Amino acid sequence: MPCFRPGSVWLAGAGPGDPGHLTLNVLSALSQADVIVYDALVDARVLEMANPSAERVFAGKRGGKPSFPQEDISEGLISLARANRRVLRLKGGDPFVFGRGGEEALALIEAGIPFRVLPGITSGLGGLAVASIPATMRGINQAIILATGHSADDHTELDWLTLAKLAIPVVLYMAVRTLPHITSQLMLGGLSAATPVAVIENATLADERILVSNLKDVCADVERQDVGPPALIVIGGIVSLRAALTSAIREFEQAV
Ligand SMILES: C[S@@+](CC[C@H](N)C(=O)[O-])C[C@H]1O[C@@H](n2cnc3c(N)ncnc32)[C@H](O)[C@@H]1O
Structure with missing residues (x-):
């Protein structure tokens, strides 16, 4: 499994819902991450597989409306990485399929933050x-x-x-x-x-x-x-x- 370095962001997909569809790479990321920034479609049982000491930050939609604007999420990922944390950005399905993972990747590149993409099974x-x-x-x-x-x-x-x-x-x-x-x-x-x-x-x-x-x-x-x-x-x-x-x-x- 890849080693999650402090100060980096992994953009990952948790699959369509049932935790059985998680990839081994994402399971490993859950155990290594210091902070998990997750969306509404990530099943609660997936989050339970994380390291118990990991901080969990909800960045999904409440009542159909985004909790945070997309720019704020990208900025949040950047500042967490700059604080030398291992940041897991976890989305439902695949991060690059209607998941705005591409936008977050571009923001990380612009900020000079190292990142990796862990695919998930798209719904x-x-x-x-x-x-x-x-x-x-x-x-x-x-x-x-x-x-x-x-x-x-x-x-x-x-x-x-x-x-x-x-x-x-x-x-x-x-x-x-x-x-x-x-x-x-x-x-x-x-x-x-x-x-x-x-x-x-x-x-x-x-x-x-x-x-x-x-x-x-x-x-x-x-x-x-x-x-x-x-x-x-x-x-x-x-x-x-x-x-x-x-x-x-x-x-x-x-x-x-
Ligand atoms: C913002 S998109 C995210 C798609 C996600 N990145 C993927 O690859 O599946 C959200 C939409 O994905 C679909 N979706 C995701 N998970 C689903 C599920 N468990 N059951 C049905 N539709 C789902 C629905 O159409 C939902 O409105």
């Missing part, structure tokens, strides 16, 4: 696998798109009409609120209303819920079942494999 792939949805499947898709639904809020919005024409399965992060807009754009772009859709709430965790629907009905189903964040939305033919995979897994489990 948009690990969450799918645990939900028995293969991210790629011969005969169905040769590519997959990981996209944020958050962009529908601002001028960086994705061109959903073009995405619809590609007919490549899409995994949406942060898209529960913007789903009505995204689904209507995808249908307008030519994606069939019958396209299978899965919504995975609290992926990999004990309270995980999986809703299977289609492009036309998914918004009404989400509302009826009161599905909320954190959730992943999977749109495409790969979703239809879930039924066969889950029933086979159930049979195997009953047989043992």
